[in-house]
Amino acid sequence: MLALVRQFLDHGFDGMRCDVDGNLDMTRHGEGTVVKMSPSGEVLREIDVLGTSPSNLCFGGPDGCTVYVTEVEKRRLVSFRVDRPGLEWARLR
Secondary structure, three states, X not given: OOOOOOOOOOOOOOOEXXXXXXXXEEEEOOOOEEXXXXXXXXXXXXXXXXXXXXXXXXXXXXXXXXXXXXEOOOOEEEEEEOOOOEHHHHHHO
C-alpha cells in the first residue's frame, strides 16, 4: 500500500535515495536543492546545489557519507558531505 508522505506544490523532484536511517534524500528540480526528509515527511535539511536543475544523486566515498548530485543546467557534478551513509552503499559493504 502506498501513502503520500509529503507533497511539494512549488517545484518537482527527481532523484531519490535513502540513508541507513530511512531518511529520503531527493533532488528538487527547479528549486536547485537536495532535501533530506524523515520517514514521517519532515524536512530535516535542504542543500543548495548551485544550479536549478539537479537530476539524480547517489551516496559514495570511502565512508558512504558523500552525496554526488548531477546538475543538468550547468552540466556538472556537485558533492557534499552528510552525517549518515546511504542505504545502498552500506548494503554493498
